[in-house]
Amino acid sequence: MKIDISKSEAREKIDAFFAREEFSVEEARKIKRLAMKFKIRLGDYKKLFCKKCLSKLKGRTRFSGGYKTVVCKKCGERNRFKMDRQRS
Ligand SMILES: [Zn+2]
Incomplete structure (x- = not known):
């Protein structure tokens, strides 16, 4: 997955992702990778x-x-x- 977005866009993606009711393991993995790349702390999202x-x-x-x-x-x-x- 090529990532060429800004940090704020990444954060938006992460927020949108965790607002969802269901997600797949693969999607969760991608989001974790995205957060790591931008050094975004998942904080409470980790509990999800x-x-x-x-x-x-x-x-x-x-x-x-x-x-x-x-x-x-x-x-x-x-x-x-x-x-x-x-x-x-
Ligand atoms: Zn488990």
Whole structure:
């Protein structure tokens, strides 16, 4: 895939991608590559796909010790995310 777009265009593409309800593994891979190329941080978007199989992350969600664990329905990978704590 040849990429000759600007960083803001890349960011728009990424935002549009994650606004979608469904996406394929191949598309997720492309978006990750795009983000890497432009050094765009995916931030919260990372929580939307499984870190192992890159499919849309759906499954059992558990909260414990400041972490959110989502078990991937597809590959069984336990995706752990640190929860942002509101500081007061
Ligand atoms: Zn998975």
